[in-house]
Amino acid sequence: MRVLVCDPISQKGIDVLTSAGDVAVDVKLKLTEDQIVEIIAEYDAVVVRSETKITKRIIEAADRLKAIGRAGVGVDNIDVEAATRKGVVVVNAPEGNTIAAAELTVALILAIARNVGSANLSLKGGKWDRSKYTGIELKGKTLGILGLGKIGSEVAKRARAFDMTVIAYDPYASVEKAKSLGVTVTDLETVFRQSDFITVHMPKTKDTYRMISTDQFAIMKDGVRIVNCARGGIIDEQALCEAIQSGKVAAAGLDVFEKEPCTDSPLFALDQVTATPHLGASTKEAQVNVAIDVAYDILRVLRGEAVSAAVNIPAVKQEMMAIFEPYLNLVEKMGGYLGQTIGNRIEKVAITFKGDVAKYDVTPLTTTLLKGLLKHALEESVNYVNAPHVAKARGIQVIEAKTPDVQDYAVQICVVVETDQGKRQVTGTLLRNKPRFVSIDGYDMDMAPEGHMLVVPHTDKPRIIGQLGTIIGEHNVNIAGMHLGRKDFGGNAVAILTIDGPVPAVVLTDLAKIDGVADVKYVNLG
Numbered sequence: 239m240r241v242l243v244c245d246p247i248s249q250k251g252i253d254v255l256t257s258a259g260d261v262a263v264d265v266k267l268k269l270t271e272d273q274i275v276e277i278i279a280e281y282d283a284v285v286v287r288s289e290t291k292i293t294k295r296i297i298e299a300a301d302r303l304k305a306i307g308r309a310g311v312g313v314d315n316i317d318v319e320a321a322t323r324k325g326v327v328v329v330n331a332p333e334g335n336t337i338a339a340a341e342l343t344v345a346l347i348l349a350i351a352r353n354v355g356s357a358n359l360s361l362k363g364g365k366w367d368r369s370k371y372t373g374i375e376l377k378g379k380t381l382g383i384l385g386l387g388k389i390g391s392e393v394a395k396r397a398r399a400f401d402m403t404v405i406a407y408d409p410y411a412s413v414e415k416a417k418s419l420g421v422t423v424t425d426l427e428t429v430f431r432q433s434d435f436i437t438v439h440m441p442k443t444k445d446t447y448r449m450i451s452t453d454q455f456a457i458m459k460d461g462v463r464i465v466n467c468a469r470g471g472i473i474d475e476q477a478l479c480e481a482i483q484s485g486k487v488a489a490a491g492l493d494v495f496e497k498e499p500c501t502d503s504p505l506f507a508l509d510q511v512t513a514t515p516h517l518g519a520s521t522k523e524a525q526v527n528v529a530i531d532v533a534y535d536i537l538r539v540l541r542g543e544a545v546s547a548a549v550n551i552p553a554v555k556q557e558m559m560a561i562f563e564p565y566l567n568l569v570e571k572m573g574g575y576l577g578q579t580i581g582n583r584i585e586k587v588a589i590t591f592k593g594d595v596a597k598y599d600v601t602p603l604t605t606t607l608l609k610g611l612l613k614h615a616l617e618e619s620v621n622y623v624n625a626p627h628v629a630k631a632r633g634i635q636v637i638e639a640k641t642p643d644v645q646d647y648a649v650q651i652c653v654v655v656e657t658d659q660g661k662r663q664v665t666g667t668l669l670r671n672k673p674r675f676v677s678i679d680g681y682d683m684d685m686a687p688e689g690h691m692l693v694v695p696h697t698d699k700p701r702i703i704g705q706l707g708t709i710i711g712e713h714n715v716n717i718a719g720m721h722l723g724r725k726d727f728g729g730n731a732v733a734i735l736t737i738d739g740p741v742p743a744v745v746l747t748d749l750a751k752i753d754g755v756a757d758v759k760y761v762n763l764g
């Protein structure tokens with residue numbers, strides 16, 4: 239597999255990729271869009287920071303691309319929608335640079351409070367000017383944070399240590415969590431009206447683009463100080479320039495710009511502006527963190543495993559991964575089993591999560607189950623990204639239910655698939671964190687779903703099992719285990735044989751000829 243790295247990332251991330259053994263990495267920096275379009279079809283994954291844009295054109299030309307990795311947080315340089323449509327997983331590194339960005343924010347807050355940038359330039363220009371650079375203290379001032387996520391929260395903690403009052407606007411923030419940080423969550427206008435410093439920490443989206451402009455500056459306190467360490471464009475640069483020139487805004491600390499690289503801006507002519515060239519994530523520690531995090535997720539995507547920080551599929555948080563991994567494994571096998579044994583048109587999939595698992599957001603489990611189910615039933619490529627879309631596009635109704643009530647097991651996941659020919663069902667659980675199927679189509683079972691299997695529904699009568707063994711043996715296939723299920727004596731039954739390898743089609747044909755055998759399916763659960 240081949241990974242293209244388009245922006246400089248830590249060698250430690252590249253080492254993670256190459257040490258996987260079957261991954262070759264090409265580092266090609268400063269490529270134009272045309273150059274990437276020309277070569278992208280040769281790659282399984284591409285990794286960028288914020289410089290390189292992964293556009294729709296690039297994604298459309300990327301015939302074997304499975305993953306786009308962003309060694310950082312913001313994915314506004316990636317056409318996530320185009321990637322999703324193409325079934326390409328976009329992964330980022332949401333936590334590795336939080337502290338770096340928060341610390342640069344605090345550095346800029348302090349710099350613009352004490353005129354550090356302009357005083358530095360003045361002194362180096364040969365002037366010993368002290369009175370011009372008298373600043374203000376942070377103590378007792380109000381900091382308004384827009385976007386109380388990971389970085390905003392870390393900034394809040396540090397601001398509290400400077401004895402600032404911290405207020406925040408974030409429509410999605412937990413008020414409880416804010417309280418524990420000593421932050422008052424309020425409305426946007428209040429933040430604008432009451433803050434001495436305003437810092438933004440939200441993603442750049444169509445809602446946040448230019449959300450601070452002339453009208454917003456107008457209602458702020460005279461002499462307000464503004465920091466943007468999130469994304470250029472969230473603050474209207476021309477309006478900011480005018481607000482500084484008019485004296486409304488006393489100073490601004492800017493790490494990001496609407497067009498980057500940005501080396502020429504009317505803002506740079508203003509003494510009140512302290513600017514850095516998008517350095518928020520540029521610490522040694524953060525760069526190692528994000529490169530390693532994104533490299534591991536790229537490998538997970540290439541191996542078809544669940545990822546921890548996907549942007550366009552329901553992500554499983556890092557701390558949840560240890561809990562979720564066994565469940566993901568279980569539902570993938572349940573979906574895979576059903577997908578390989580159902581030959582009919584799927585109309586409805588009902589998944590019931592019972593017991594402990596019901597207390598979590600189970601969306602990633604449902605997506606994973608659908609992926610396992612649909613990739614066998616449908617010919618198109620189905621993955622973690624597009625499985626729900628594929629199901630919807632095919633008119634498959636997906637119903638998810640959760641209940642804490644469970645019998646016999648601490649956890650049960652029950653899947654019922656309705657097809658145009660009837661219902662099929664599998665119930666699974668975990669035994670010492672390993673998947674077990676405990677019921678299949680109403681037959682009680684206790685089997686480890688793995689490897690190669692033959693599923694043989696039959697009539698419960700003597701000699702069928704013996705004949706199965708003989709025919710399979712004649713074809714030199716070793717039977718590793720057998721699970722039998724029957725409802726009534728002499729009625730319908732099923733035999734599930736685990737075998738040591740794949741079987742030639744002729745085995746299935748020969749088994750199907752046994753009197754009393756209804757149908758034979760070969761299932762490979764990896």
Ligand SMILES: NC(=O)C1=CN([C@@H]2O[C@H](COP(=O)(O)OP(=O)(O)OC[C@H]3O[C@@H](n4cnc5c(N)ncnc54)[C@H](O)[C@@H]3O)[C@@H](O)[C@H]2O)C=CC1
Pocket residue numbers: 310311312332335336339384385386387388389390407408409410411439440441442445446467468469493494516517518519520
């Ligand atoms: N300068 C730099 O080098 C870096 C910049 N960033 C930027 O910082 C941003 C924030 O990063 P994190 O804190 O890690 O992300 P996060 O996802 O933890 O936090 C973002 C917060 O913004 C909030 N939000 C979303 N839309 C909003 C709106 N319309 N109004 C108010 N709040 C809104 C969300 O609810 C969330 O709490 C990233 O999107 C990225 O663009 C991140 C890392 C480094």
Ligand SMILES: O=C(O)CCC(=O)C(=O)O
Pocket residue numbers: 287288309310311312313335516517518519520
């Ligand atoms: O890669 C970088 O240095 C930029 C980091 C950043 O802006 C982000 O993580 O969103």
